[in-house]
Amino acid sequence: MADLTTDFLGIKSPNPFWLASAPPTDKEYNVRRAFEAGWGGVVWKTLGAEGPPVVNVNGPRYGALYGADRRLLGLNNIELITDRPLEVNLEEIARVKADYPDRAMIVSIMVPCEEAAWKAILPRVAETGADGIELNFGCPHGMSERGMGSAVGQVPEYIEMVTRWCKTYYDRPVIVKLTPNITDIRKPAAAAKNGGADAVSLINTINSITAVDLDSFAPEPTIDGKGSHGGYCGPAVKPIALSMVSEIARDPQTHGLPISGIGGVTTWRDAAEFMALGCGTVQVCTAAMTYGFKVVEEMKRGLSGWMDEKGYRAVSDFVGRAVPNVTDWQYLNLNYVTKARIDQDACIKCGRCYAACEDTSHQAIDMSPERVFTVKDDECVACNLCVDVCPVEDCITMERLPEGAVDPRTGRTVSDEYANWTTHPNNPMAQAAE
Amino acid sequence: MTSPLTPGIAAGRLPAEEIARNFADLHPAYDDHEAQVAADRCYFCHDAPCITACPTDIDIPLFIRQIQTGMPEAAARTILEQNILGGMCARVCPTETLCEEACVRELAEGKPVEIGRLQRHATDSLMARQGHPFTRAPETGKRVAVVGAGPAGLACAHRLAMKGHAVDLYDARDKPGGLNEYGIAAYKTPQDFAAREVEWLMGIGGITWKGGQSLGRELALETLRAEYDAVFLGVGLGGVNDLGVEGAERDGVTDAVGFIADLRQADDLSALPVGRNVVVIGGGMTAVDVAVQSRLLGAENVTIAYRRGRDRMGASRFEQDLATSKGVRIIDNVMPVAVHGNGAAVEIELEYTAERDGRLEGTGERLRLPADQVFRAIGQSLVPVEGPEMDGRKIAVTGPGRTSLDGVWAGGDCTAGEDLTVVAVAEGRDAAEDIHARLTA
Ligand SMILES: Cc1cc2nc3c(=O)[nH]c(=O)nc-3n(C[C@H](O)[C@H](O)[C@H](O)COP(=O)(O)OP(=O)(O)OC[C@H]3O[C@@H](n4cnc5c(N)ncnc54)[C@H](O)[C@@H]3O)c2cc1C
Ligand SMILES: Cc1cc2nc3c(=O)[nH]c(=O)nc-3n(C[C@H](O)[C@H](O)[C@H](O)COP(=O)(O)O)c2cc1C
Ligand code: SF4
Numbered sequence: 001m002a003d004l005t006t007d008f009l010g011i012k013s014p015n016p017f018w019l020a021s022a023p024p025t026d027k028e029y030n031v032r033r034a035f036e037a038g039w040g041g042v043v044w045k046t047l048g049a050e051g052p053p054v055v056n057v058n059g060p061r062y063g064a065l066y067g068a069d070r071r072l073l074g075l076n077n078i079e080l081i082t083d084r085p086l087e088v089n090l091e092e093i094a095r096v097k098a099d100y101p102d103r104a105m106i107v108s109i110m111v112p113c114e115e116a117a118w119k120a121i122l123p124r125v126a127e128t129g130a131d132g133i134e135l136n137f138g139c140p141h142g143m144s145e146r147g148m149g150s151a152v153g154q155v156p157e158y159i160e161m162v163t164r165w166c167k168t169y170y171d172r173p174v175i176v177k178l179t180p181n182i183t184d185i186r187k188p189a190a191a192a193k194n195g196g197a198d199a200v201s202l203i204n205t206i207n208s209i210t211a212v213d214l215d216s217f218a219p220e221p222t223i224d225g226k227g228s229h230g231g232y233c234g235p236a237v238k239p240i241a242l243s244m245v246s247e248i249a250r251d252p253q254t255h256g257l258p259i260s261g262i263g264g265v266t267t268w269r270d271a272a273e274f275m276a277l278g279c280g281t282v283q284v285c286t287a288a289m290t291y292g293f294k295v296v297e298e299m300k301r302g303l304s305g306w307m308d309e310k311g312y313r314a315v316s317d318f319v320g321r322a323v324p325n326v327t328d329w330q331y332l333n334l335n336y337v338t339k340a341r342i343d344q345d346a347c348i349k350c351g352r353c354y355a356a357c358e359d360t361s362h363q364a365i366d367m368s369p370e371r372v373f374t375v376k377d378d379e380c381v382a383c384n385l386c387v388d389v390c391p392v393e394d395c396i397t398m399e400r401l402p403e404g405a406v407d408p409r410t411g412r413t414v415s416d417e418y419a420n421w422t423t424h425p426n427n428p429m430a431q432a433a434e
Numbered sequence: 435m436t437s438p439l440t441p442g443i444a445a446g447r448l449p450a451e452e453i454a455r456n457f458a459d460l461h462p463a464y465d466d467h468e469a470q471v472a473a474d475r476c477y478f479c480h481d482a483p484c485i486t487a488c489p490t491d492i493d494i495p496l497f498i499r500q501i502q503t504g505m506p507e508a509a510a511r512t513i514l515e516q517n518i519l520g521g522m523c524a525r526v527c528p529t530e531t532l533c534e535e536a537c538v539r540e541l542a543e544g545k546p547v548e549i550g551r552l553q554r555h556a557t558d559s560l561m562a563r564q565g566h567p568f569t570r571a572p573e574t575g576k577r578v579a580v581v582g583a584g585p586a587g588l589a590c591a592h593r594l595a596m597k598g599h600a601v602d603l604y605d606a607r608d609k610p611g612g613l614n615e616y617g618i619a620a621y622k623t624p625q626d627f628a629a630r631e632v633e634w635l636m637g638i639g640g641i642t643w644k645g646g647q648s649l650g651r652e653l654a655l656e657t658l659r660a661e662y663d664a665v666f667l668g669v670g671l672g673g674v675n676d677l678g679v680e681g682a683e684r685d686g687v688t689d690a691v692g693f694i695a696d697l698r699q700a701d702d703l704s705a706l707p708v709g710r711n712v713v714v715i716g717g718g719m720t721a722v723d724v725a726v727q728s729r730l731l732g733a734e735n736v737t738i739a740y741r742r743g744r745d746r747m748g749a750s751r752f753e754q755d756l757a758t759s760k761g762v763r764i765i766d767n768v769m770p771v772a773v774h775g776n777g778a779a780v781e782i783e784l785e786y787t788a789e790r791d792g793r794l795e796g797t798g799e800r801l802r803l804p805a806d807q808v809f810r811a812i813g814q815s816l817v818p819v820e821g822p823e824m825d826g827r828k829i830a831v832t833g834p835g836r837t838s839l840d841g842v843w844a845g846g847d848c849t850a851g852e853d854l855t856v857v858a859v860a861e862g863r864d865a866a867e868d869i870h871a872r873l874t875a
Contacts (some may be wrong), residue, residue, distance in 0.1 A: 068474035350480070351480030352480060354480050371481075
C-alpha cells in the first residue's frame, strides 16, 4: 500500500485530504467525527474578531445546480464566517488538537484589515496549539461588503500587508486562501509570497446566482423575495480551480510556492489531478457536504490504489509532475496532426457526432442511409468535439498521422518536427526558427 | 368455495381482492423523479431511429427532452399532435418491437430508454387536467361518416373534427373504443382508461357519436356515400377463424376475443367463469392475453399450444416472457387434432409438427392435455364489406387509405398492415389528412 502521509510546510497529516474551512469544520462535534472518519486534517471554519459574532440569514443559504438524477454538480452559498463566539471556537480547537495530535489543524481567520485586529487574535490562536493559520481573503458575499474576505483578496497590496502582519505576530505556517473572483490569479499569489506567506490555498468560492425563480422572479436562494449572489463550489468549479492552480504553479514569480488545492474535489482522481498540478494537499467541502464524511475513504483507497499501480511510493513522487506540461497556446506543436476515428463495432449509431460536426463544426462526418458514420479526413480539423459528445467511451478516438503522411485536408506532408505559432509564417510576429 | 382446483368452468376461483390485485397496472406510472431520471438517459439522437420505428412518427427525443426540462404537458402535446391516442399507445404498444427496439441504448447495453412509460408519464400529466389540448378550426360545412370507433376511426374522426369538418362516428357496439374498450388486456388499461380517453378525445367537438349502428344492417355504404362528403371505414376484424378440427363444437371451446370482451366489460371479475384446465390455440397477442388473464382469474393450468417454433410466434419475446412469468406453459410445434369429451370438452389432442420445405406437417406423434376450456386465438378476419375491392382478405387501399370507391377511405385492421393499435391510429390520421385535402381542394 502506498504511503499517503503528507508533509505540507512541516505540518504532517496521515493523508493529503483536508476538510476546507466551511460547515463541515464548524465545531468540535463535526471535526471529531471527521477525524474519526479518517480525514487527514481540517481548516477550521473561519473565525472573526472578538465580540458579538456575525449573524446568518434565517432562510435558505444554499442554491444548487443539478445534473442527471439530481446529482449535485454545483452548490452556492450565502453563509458567513462562524456565527459562534471566538472563545468557544478557540477552546474547542485546543481540545480537539490535543486529542488528535497526528492530524493537521489549521485555523482560518478573517478580521478587519487593521493591524491591531490581527495582532489581537493571532496569539490567542497560537495558544490553541493549532498547526497553522489560513487567511480567508476569499469569501465573496456578506463579509466582502464589510471590507473583508474577497474585498481584501482582490487587492494584492492588502494581501501583502496583512500577510506580513501575520508573519510578524504568528510563528507558525501562514497559508493565504485566494479568491477566484479576480482577473489574474497570479497577482494575489505573488503578493502573498512577497508578504512572506508559506503557502497559498485556492480557490474559495466564485460569485454566482444558481437560478432564478420564474414565479417570484427572485434569484435563488431566495430570502423573502430577494436574493444575493453567493459563492459557487462543487464539481462544476474544478476546471476553473485547476487552471488557477496551474497558473501559480508555473509562473516564475510563484513557482515552488506550496499550494493547497481546493475546488470541486470529489473523488481520488480529482485530488490526484490537483496534486499533479503542484498541490501538496487538497481541501474538500462540497463533496463532504453532499455525501458525508465517509467519502474520504474512497479518496484514500482510490489514491493509494492508483499510486500502487503506477509505482509511486509517496505522494511527493507525483506532486507537480504535470506542471511542466502546462504551457501557452503559442508553444503548442502545430505539426501534431490527428484525425477522428470511429470504431464501427463500438458505435451505437446515435448520430450525435454527426449532428455536432455537421451543424456546429466542420462537416467532416458522413452518414450513410444505414447509419454508418465515417470521418472525412479531408474535412476533419481534429477538434475533438465528436469525441466529447459521443456517449460511448473510446468509440471515437483521435489518431495521430505518422510522419510523412499527407493530411488530406491541407495537402501538407506531416513532419515530426516541433513547430509552433511563434515560428509560423502566418504569424506577423514570427521569428525565424534558429 | 370454488378454487383453482374446482373442475370444469367456474367463477370465483380466487378471492375478489386477489383478482383485483392480479389485474392491476402492468407497468405502473412513473413518479416525477423517476420520469426525470428515465428521460435523462435519452441521447437525443440525430435523425433518431426510434422516430422511424414509431408508426405514428412521434418526435420521441423531443418529447423526452421536454419531460427532462420539467414540461411533461408540453411533451404530451408533441406526442398527441402525431398520435391522439398516445395515452393508449403508451400502454399497449409492443415497444419492444417498435421504438424501444430501435433505441440505440438497446444496442449499446440491452436497456432501451423506456419510451412507452415516458410517453405515459407525459400523456397522463396532460390528461389529468382533462381539458382538451387542441382547438377546432372553424366549421367547414363538410360532413364525414366514420364507420368503426376503434383506434383507426377515432384517430380519423379527431383529425377531421380538428380541421373543422363535422363527423358522425358510427359503430355497431354500444360503446366507442373498438378493441381498446373490448380487446386490450385488462391489466394494460385499468381504471376504465379506454372510455376516459375516448371521452377526452371527443372534447375536440364536432364529433357525433352514433352507437348501435352496423354497416350492412342499419347502414348501407351507398347511402353513406350519398349523404356525406366522405366515408372512412375502420371496422377492424369482426370475424374469428375457426379451429376446423373434430370436436370443435363442444361446449367449452370458445373464441378468445369474445371471452376477452366479456372480461373487459365485466363489473365483477370474480363472477366471470374460467376453466380449471385451459388450453389456448394460437401464438399471437390474443393468445397471450387470454392465457394470462385466465391465470389471473385463477385457472390452475393454462397452456398455449402454438403450431410453429417460439421464434415465429406473433407475440413478442416480452409478451411470451410475461405469459411464462404468470405460470402459463407454452408448447410450441404442436397443432390441434381433436377436442374430446362427452358433450363438454374434457381433453384436447395435439400433434407435434415439423416444417418441411416451408410447409407445416404433423409428425404423427401426439399428446393429450386435460382441457375443460379451449380458446381459439388463431386470428380474426374481416367481415366482408360490400362495395370496395378486396386485397386478399382485407380491403384494398392505395396511399393514405384510398379504397377503390371514390370518396371512401379505409384504415386499421380492416386494411393490410400490422394489426396494432398504433398502426390503426397512423392510418386513420393519414386518411383524415387525405380526406381533408380532398374536401378543401
Ligand atoms: C385480444 C387482443 C389484444 C390486443 N392487444 C394489443 C396490444 O396489446 N397492443 C396493440 O398494439 N394491439 C393489440 N391488439 C390489436 C389492436 O387492438 C388492433 O390492431 C386495433 O384495435 C385495430 O384498430 P381498428 O380501429 O382498426 O379496429 P377495432 O379496434 O377492431 O375497431 C373496429 C370497430 O369497428 C366496429 N365495427 C366492426 N364492424 C362494424 C360494422 N359492420 N358496422 C359498424 N361498426 C363496426 C367495431 O365494433 C369496433 O368498435 C390486440 C387485439 C386483440 C384482439
Ligand atoms: C456553506 C459554505 C461555507 C463556507 N464558508 C467558508 C469560510 O467560512 N471560510 C472559507 O475560507 N471558505 C468557506 N467556504 C469555501 C470552502 O472552504 C471552499 O473553498 C469551497 O467550497 C470550494 O471547495 P469545494 O468545491 O470542495 O466545496 C465555504 C463554502 C461553503 C459551501
Ligand atoms: S474531430 Fe471535429 S472536425 Fe473532426 S470529425 Fe470530429 S467533430 Fe468533426
